[in-house]
Amino acid sequence: MKRIFITRPLPAPVIAEAEKHFRVEVREKTTPLTRTERRAAMALYDGIVPTLGDNFNEQVLQGGPHRCKILANFGVGYNHIDADFAAENGICVTNTPGALTDATADIALMLMLMTCRRAAEGERMVRSGQWEGWHPTQMLGLHLSGKRLGIVGMGRIGQAIAKRAHFGFGMEVAYFNRSPKKVDVPATQLKSLKTLAANVDVLVISVPGGTNTKHLIDADILAVMKSHAHLVNIARGDVVDENALITALQTGQIGGAGLDVYENEPDVPAALLKLNNVTLLPHLGTAALEVRTAMGMLAVENLRAFFEGEGLPNPVN
Numbered sequence: 186m187k188r189i190f191i192t193r194p195l196p197a198p199v200i201a202e203a204e205k206h207f208r209v210e211v212r213e214k215t216t217p218l219t220r221t222e223r224r225a226a227m228a229l230y231d232g233i234v235p236t237l238g239d240n241f242n243e244q245v246l247q248g249g250p251h252r253c254k255i256l257a258n259f260g261v262g263y264n265h266i267d268a269d270f271a272a273e274n275g276i277c278v279t280n281t282p283g284a285l286t287d288a289t290a291d292i293a294l295m296l297m298l299m300t301c302r303r304a305a306e307g308e309r310m311v312r313s314g315q316w317e318g319w320h321p322t323q324m325l326g327l328h329l330s331g332k333r334l335g336i337v338g339m340g341r342i343g344q345a346i347a348k349r350a351h352f353g354f355g356m357e358v359a360y361f362n363r364s365p366k367k368v369d370v371p372a373t374q375l376k377s378l379k380t381l382a383a384n385v386d387v388l389v390i391s392v393p394g395g396t397n398t399k400h401l402i403d404a405d406i407l408a409v410m411k412s413h414a415h416l417v418n419i420a421r422g423d424v425v426d427e428n429a430l431i432t433a434l435q436t437g438q439i440g441g442a443g444l445d446v447y448e449n450e451p452d453v454p455a456a457l458l459k460l461n462n463v464t465l466l467p468h469l470g471t472a473a474l475e476v477r478t479a480m481g482m483l484a485v486e487n488l489r490a491f492f493e494g495e496g497l498p499n500p501v502n
């Protein structure tokens with residue numbers, strides 16, 4: 186039986202499914218693998234199920250051939266894995282798209298509402314005993330229905346966000362995508378990210394992370410946004426220049442932000458914690474038991490298909 190290493194505890198049905206096919210070792214810690222653990226895992230196991238923070242970069246993957254021939258990532262984003270270098274060294278990389286599209290789009294809508302309607306600030310007010318009762322001009326936020334939404338990255342998750350925003354909230358949707366993309370939601374593709382940023386009330390980021398998108402949202406993009414507009418990031422923290430965002434929020438250059446991801450997770454800059462016009466979630470995008478189970482099942486299915494010589498459901502390299 187092939188030996189598989191699962192780098193975090195996963196829902197029980199996933200482990201049970203993996204154990205039907207493989208000799209499985211589950212690491213009980215919830216933190217990312219250390220470099221020593223990553224190197225050891227490459228030598229000890231036939232396949233690994235890594236996830237967010239398990240940095241399988243060139244330094245870890247070099248010096249093969251390794252025993253490990255497949256990194257079946259748990260999650261859709263695989264910016265922590267050097268997939269090109271892995272391919273050059275005969276290591277297959279897969280991910281788990283589809284299983285998490287709706288859950289992640291839901292979190293985007295939640296953050297849009299939370300930041301526009303000041304939900305977290307209001308909750309803090311109630312909990313702190315500061316609420317003096319309803320009055321007509323208290324805690325006025327931005328009305329979301331019917332506003333213009335800009336989506337950066339119109340992949341599966343971007344389209345699921347567009348659907349919810351258009352059909353659920355009557356929003357007018359425009360988007361920026363590297364390549365031309367036809368979608369089945371009424372939405373307009375714009376050629377320039379700057380034009381998109383300048384013309385929307387809410388800008389949502391749903392591009393993959395990695396070197397191509399690092400600081401795609403920088404001071405220049407934030408500078409053209411409307412002063413009442415909100416930025417929402419459910420993708421990867423480093424797509425947004427966090428320091429530039431802090432300045433834009435501090436100076437009122439933009440209305441607010443909703444963040445599920447950060448540049449150096451789990452560190453959240455103290456300057457962000459101090460601000461009332463930012464909603465901060467702890468990377469909850471896929472955090473629902475059935476979603477995490479479906480993601481795990483897909484990772485196991487990729488491993489099974491690989492070792493049984495079938496076509497891979499979700500190859501990325």
Ligand code: GLV
Pocket residue numbers: 237259260261262263285470471
């Ligand atoms: C979670 O962030 C994922 O990439 O699946």
